Amino acid sequence: xxxxxxxxxxxxQQQRRRPLQDDNWVxxxxxxxxQCRPAFLRTGAARAASGxxxxxxxxxxxxxxxxxxxxxxxxxxxxxxGRLNCxxxxxxxxxxxxxQESDHKDFSSMLHxxxxxxxxxxxxxxxxxxxxxxxxxxxxSDLPAVISCASLALADAxxxxxxxxxxxxxxxxxxxxxxxxxxxxEDCQDGSLTVAFMxxxxxxxxxxLTGEWSTxxxxxxxxxxxxxxxxxxxxxxxxxKQAVSSST
Amino acid sequence: xxxxxxxxxxRGGGFEGEMEVEAYRRLFPLPYYERHLLESxxxxxxxxxxxxxxxxxxxxxxxxxxxxxVKTGETTMLAAIKLEVMSPSQDSxxxxxxxxxxxxxxxxxxTVRPGRPAELAPVLSKQLSDVISRSKMIHLKELSLVSGKxxxxxxxxxxxxxxxxSLFDVALLSAVAALAHLHxxxxxxxxxxxIIAVSGDPSRKTTREVVNKDKRKLSLNSxxxxxxxxxxxxxxxxxxxxxxxxxxDTPVTVVLDSLDCLVSLYKPGGAALALTSSLKECVxxxxxxxxxxxxxxxxALQSTEMDED
Amino acid sequence: MEEVRADGRNGQQLRPLVCxxxxxxxxxxxxxxxxxxxxxxxxVYGPKAGTKKGENPEKxxxxxxxxxxxxxxxxxxxxxxxxxxxxxxxxxILTIHPNTTTSVxxxxxxxxxxxxxxxxxxxxxxxxxxxxxxxxxxxxxSCGLTQNGSLILDPSKVEEQELQAFVCMAFPNSPVTxxxxxxxxxxxxxxxxxxxxxxxxxxxxxxxYLCCIEYGRAAxxxxxxxxxxxxxxxxxx
Numbered sequence: 001x002x003x004x005x006x007x008x009x010x011x012x013q014q015q016r017r018r019p020l021q022d023d024n025w026v027x028x029x030x031x032x033x034x035q036c037r038p039a040f041l042r043t044g045a046a047r048a049a050s051g052x053x054x055x056x057x058x059x060x061x062x063x064x065x066x067x068x069x070x071x072x073x074x075x076x077x078x079x080x081x082g083r084l085n086c087x088x089x090x091x092x093x094x095x096x097x098x099x100q101e102s103d104h105k106d107f108s109s110m111l112h113x114x115x116x117x118x119x120x121x122x123x124x125x126x127x128x129x130x131x132x133x134x135x136x137x138x139x140x141s142d143l144p145a146v147i148s149c150a151s152l153a154l155a156d157a158x159x160x161x162x163x164x165x166x167x168x169x170x171x172x173x174x175x176x177x178x179x180x181x182x183x184x185x186e187d188c189q190d191g192s193l194t195v196a197f198m199x200x201x202x203x204x205x206x207x208x209l210t211g212e213w214s215t216x217x218x219x220x221x222x223x224x225x226x227x228x229x230x231x232x233x234x235x236x237x238x239x240x241k242q243a244v245s246s247s248t
Numbered sequence: 249x250x251x252x253x254x255x256x257x258x259r260g261g262g263f264e265g266e267m268e269v270e271a272y273r274r275l276f277p278l279p280y281y282e283r284h285l286l287e288s289x290x291x292x293x294x295x296x297x298x299x300x301x302x303x304x305x306x307x308x309x310x311x312x313x314x315x316x317x318v319k320t321g322e323t324t325m326l327a328a329i330k331l332e333v334m335s336p337s338q339d340s341x342x343x344x345x346x347x348x349x350x351x352x353x354x355x356x357x358x359t360v361r362p363g364r365p366a367e368l369a370p371v372l373s374k375q376l377s378d379v380i381s382r383s384k385m386i387h388l389k390e391l392s393l394v395s396g397k398x399x400x401x402x403x404x405x406x407x408x409x410x411x412x413x414s415l416f417d418v419a420l421l422s423a424v425a426a427l428a429h430l431h432x433x434x435x436x437x438x439x440x441x442x443i444i445a446v447s448g449d450p451s452r453k454t455t456r457e458v459v460n461k462d463k464r465k466l467s468l469n470s471x472x473x474x475x476x477x478x479x480x481x482x483x484x485x486x487x488x489x490x491x492x493x494x495x496x497d498t499p500v501t502v503v504l505d506s507l508d509c510l511v512s513l514y515k516p517g518g519a520a521l522a523l524t525s526s527l528k529e530c531v532x533x534x535x536x537x538x539x540x541x542x543x544x545x546x547x548a549l550q551s552t553e554m555d556e557d
Numbered sequence: 558m559e560e561v562r563a564d565g566r567n568g569q570q571l572r573p574l575v576c577x578x579x580x581x582x583x584x585x586x587x588x589x590x591x592x593x594x595x596x597x598x599x600x601v602y603g604p605k606a607g608t609k610k611g612e613n614p615e616k617x618x619x620x621x622x623x624x625x626x627x628x629x630x631x632x633x634x635x636x637x638x639x640x641x642x643x644x645x646x647x648x649x650i651l652t653i654h655p656n657t658t659t660s661v662x663x664x665x666x667x668x669x670x671x672x673x674x675x676x677x678x679x680x681x682x683x684x685x686x687x688x689x690x691x692x693x694x695x696x697x698x699s700c701g702l703t704q705n706g707s708l709i710l711d712p713s714k715v716e717e718q719e720l721q722a723f724v725c726m727a728f729p730n731s732p733v734t735x736x737x738x739x740x741x742x743x744x745x746x747x748x749x750x751x752x753x754x755x756x757x758x759x760x761x762x763x764x765x766y767l768c769c770i771e772y773g774r775a776a777x778x779x780x781x782x783x784x785x786x787x788x789x790x791x792x793x794x
Contacts, residue, residue: 007333007442046410047322048357059310063409065355087362089353092405093312093328132354132362134407136326137311371639374632382722382759470760497643509760513724517643521729521751524770531763 028184029058036168036180036228041149041239043156051157055149058182059139064149066157068129082124086112086131088146094138096183107143110206114147114167114196117205120160129159140182144169147196147206152236156243163198164236165205168228170221172213179224193218195225199233277495285483290492297533299475299487302541304421304548306429314430316548318422321489322412327404327422329430333442334401336392344391344399348377350406350419357411357490368415375514376406376419379503383472383511386427390466394437402430413489414476416501416514421541424471428549432464470505473541474512475534477502479520486533496520500527502534506542563715564593571698571711571776576678576787578686586687590679593713594669597676599683603659616651619659623676626665637673644677644727644754650690659689670713671699673725673756678780685788694784695753696777697727700769702761708768710776722759724766726752726773730781 031037037058046052049065056062072083088107092098111133119129131154133146144167151165171181171189178185186192191211197204204226209218273280273291284290294300300321309315312328319325336343350373352366360366380386391400404426406419438444478485480496493499498518503511510531515522566572572593581587584600604617621642623634645661661680665672674697681695701712701720712720729751757766 046324046355048410048412049355052355061309063355067358070358087354089362091326091328091351091407092349092403093309093315093330096311098330098332098403130354134353134355134409136407137309139311367635367639370632370635374636378758384760498647505760508762510757510763510766511760513755513757513766515752515755516640517645517647517727517754519647521753522755523751524767527752527767527770 027178027182029182033176033178034224036231037182039148039232039235041152041236043152043239043243049153049157051153051155051159053149053153053156055145055152057139057141057145057180059137060142060145061136061139062133062142062145062149063136064131064133064146064153066129066131066150066153066159068157068159069124069127070130072126072128076128078126080125081121082119082126083128084112084116084119084121084131085128086115086133086150088133088135090135090138094135104142107146110143110208111146111150114165114206115150115154117203118151118161118163118165118198119154120162123160129154129157138183140184140186141169141180143167143194144180144196148232148236152239155236155240163201163203164233165196165198166229166232166236167194167196167206168225168232169194170224172211172217172221177217177221177224179228193221193225195222195229197226197229197233199230277491281492281495285480285485290485292489296483297486299537299540300489302421302544304425304544306425306548306552313433314426314428316422316425316429318418318425320414320418320421320487322410323414323418324409325406325415325418325422326409327406327419327426329426330403330405331430331432332401332403333393333398333435335397336399340388341396342392342399343388344393344401345388346380346386346391346402346404348380348404348406348423349373350376350408352408352411355410356408372416372419375416375512376423379420379472379474379512380423383470383503383505385424385468385471385505386466393435398437400432411490413491413493414487417474417476417487420472420474420503421545424468424473425545425548427466428468428471428545429552430466432466434464470507470509471542471545472503472505472511473534473538474501474503475530475537476500477530477533479518479522479526481520484526484529484533486537498522500530502530504531504534504538506538508535562709564713568707568709569772569776571779572713574780574783576682576784578682578787584683584687586683586685586689588679588682588686589666590675590682592671592675592678592711594667595671595675596666597672597679598664598666599676599679600662600664601659601680601683601687601689602662603687603689604654604657605660606657614656617649617654617657617659618651619645619649619661621645621680622660622662624662624664626668637676640673640754640756641676641680644695645680645684647753648681648691648693648695648729649684650692653690659687668714670715670717671711671725673697674699674711674727677727677754678784682784682788692729694730694781695727696730696781696784697725697754698773698776698780699723699725700773700776702759702765702769706765708765708772710772720759722757722761722765724755724757724769724773726770726777727754728752728774728777730777730784 040056042054045054045063046065049067051066054063086108131150147167170177170179170193172191173189191213194208196206302320305317308317309328313331315328317326352360352369354360354362393399477500478488478496479498498520501514505511575591578588581600586601589598619642621638623638663676677697700710702722704721
């Protein structure tokens with residue numbers, strides 16, 4: 001039985017007051033331009049997996065499960081180092097209109113590249129570690145949320161890593177830089193920068209830049225991101241410590 | 249040989265004793281369970297006829313029009329409803345439509361891989377849509393907006409976040425909770441004949457007529473609840489975990505609604521044959537469970553209503 | 558209240574049954590089962606070697622493929638496959654040929670009501686034709702509850718659409734032709750009275766459901782007698 005064609009409700013569009021025209025532009029949730037959303041992190045969300053984590057950044061909710069190290073598929077050739085397999089899925093109700101998740105098909109490979117640099121693949125040769133992420137609600141800055149939550153899940157599973165990977169993104173709207181954009185801010189951005197960073201080793205595993213930027217602004221945006229990542233790294237460590245101390 | 253293993257498993261002294269028990273559980277799961285069943289108890293200390301603790305949280309997803317997160321033991325399901333507008337079919341111009349889909353993403357269980365969808369997903373999806381449509385819980389006429397021109401299409405998606413047995417029960421409960429929580433947004437018809445959303449803010453002047461001012465929530469009559477039991481020799485185990493389901497393969501799922509009508513009895517094969525007495529026992533266990541679930545659901549809905557007021 | 562149905566049957570009469578075996582020469586076993594106008598063709602290939610997913614080194618495994626008459630394979634077909642697979646798993650003696658796979662392929666030739674029971678009966682006859690060891694046969698019948706509260710057996714497609722509720726049951730076949738008087742105590746209830754599979758659609762009261770089971774049991778005795786006769790004639794030319 002084919003479902004009849006349906007269209008989503010067109011929400012009453014609020015006038016997007018661009019900062020170019022309006023000098024008194026305030027972010028919709030009242031944050032400052034350089035203020036991140038509060039993070040809520042919890043490990044051990046899914047008991048079926050070796051390790052799992054749940055993260056909430058404002059209205060962006062992500063759950064990640066890690067399975068492994070387990071036997072690689074028989075079709076794969078022998079490999080002296082381990083393999084990391086990442087997959088990101090969006091729930092059908094996560095976006096404002098149903099079926100919009102096809103814009104984010106490349107998240108799986110981007111997650112893989114961000115985590116690859118941090119995981120010690122030599123510690124589990126011939127086997128695969130599977131990282132599966134499900135975005136339950138997409139409220140802006142989805143990829144940084146997925147990366148941070150995934151590295152927390154990997155730590156919960158006991159996979160050896162050089163360091164936790166924290167991630168943040170900055171949007172450039174007109175003349176101002178805002179960090180951790182929400183969904184409506186991402187829609188009217190001119191450019192964006194996403195950084196995945198290992199705070200203790202001070203190394204960047206992945207940096208993605210889109211749109212038009214001038215050199216000076218890139219430095220400024222990168223500094224903002226690294227600062228936010230370090231703070232997020234601290235929060236992730238506290239969460240892991242709490243999980244361990246509450247279980248013993 | 250069995251006797252030697254039993255002795256080894258029976259002693260539980262210290263660290264060495266615990267290792268023996270765990271190994272025995274993995275190597276000989278059926279005798280391990282049968283020794284527990286003789287004492288009328290299960291390894292997690294539950295009596296045979298009681299279900300695991302259930303908790304319901306409605307309104308978990310704010311971008312959806314109705315949602316619920318249900319947890320029974322370790323099995324966790326998230327159901328969410330998104331409403332879209334469609335033009336109703338010719339033979340039923342006054343009715344909307346409900347499309348139910350059940351997903352098992354790879355996070356829920358180590359056996360599900362991203363390329364290969366789980367075998368259970370389409371079967372459970374069909375079972376759920378059969379039960380919900382046949383139980384007359386919702387009237388599709390309530391989903392109608394403008395007769396003949398526009399009606400609601402409700403997409404109900406249920407995601408399994410952790411699979412640990414009794415998947416159908418928890419999925420049905422989460423679907424019912426999401427439908428009970430559904431808030432239909434205010435809409436009106438614009439000049440081109442399309443439905444647009446209207447904000448509920450009274451200070452905003454709306455030049456358009458609001459089409460459904462009084463139909464904001466669905467009225468549910470006979471709400472179905474279910475219980476899965478496993479039959480094994482003479483024992484009946486209520487609300488099995490995934491481990492129990494893999495060892496004893498005869499599930500019986502009974503769905504009763506609040507008027508005590510049998511909506512569905514599903515027994516898909518299995519080594520144990522069901523005698524009429526066992527079926528009657530399953531039905532009475534389900535009756536008890538329906539009472540429990542109904543009070544848990546009412547409590548959860550009331551607490552959200554109090555928060556909203 | 559016995560009412561006359563559209564094709565002249567009364568509430569407890571089944572449609573004429575026809576069972577032909579050994580139609581397909583390439584398959585190890587095949588059978589075609591007709592109940593009135595509903596015709597299902599089943600073919601059995603096995604036991605075969607070769608690893609498939611989910612194969613168990615201690616037991617044989619059964620795989621079911623359902624081909625509808627028209628259209629693509631959707632959720633309904635997957636559900637029928639699963640019910641059939643679990644039913645057949647419970648009647649086969651799985652420990653005789655461990656680490657093998659037996660495939661049962663069903664083709665719906667025409668559908669005029671009571672499709673699932675017809676398929677279960679067809680696949681059972683095909684398994685016998687292929688010589689797969691079975692504990693007992695599965696005999697399946699469907700029963701419906703009409704809008705005015707009476708129970709009818711083996712509803713046709715037209716009747717199915719107007720039913721309030723519909724039950725499909727599979728019983729083990731009875732070892733003797735005449736069922737002994739059923740005793741109500743649990744110890745006295747012989748194993749043949751148990752149900753292998755039961756699926757129900759639509760809401761009915763619990764008593765109606767138990768009545769359906771009683772009617773189904775009585776009908777299954779007739780069907781198993783028919784099955785025994787048709788199997789005997791094939792082997793005694």
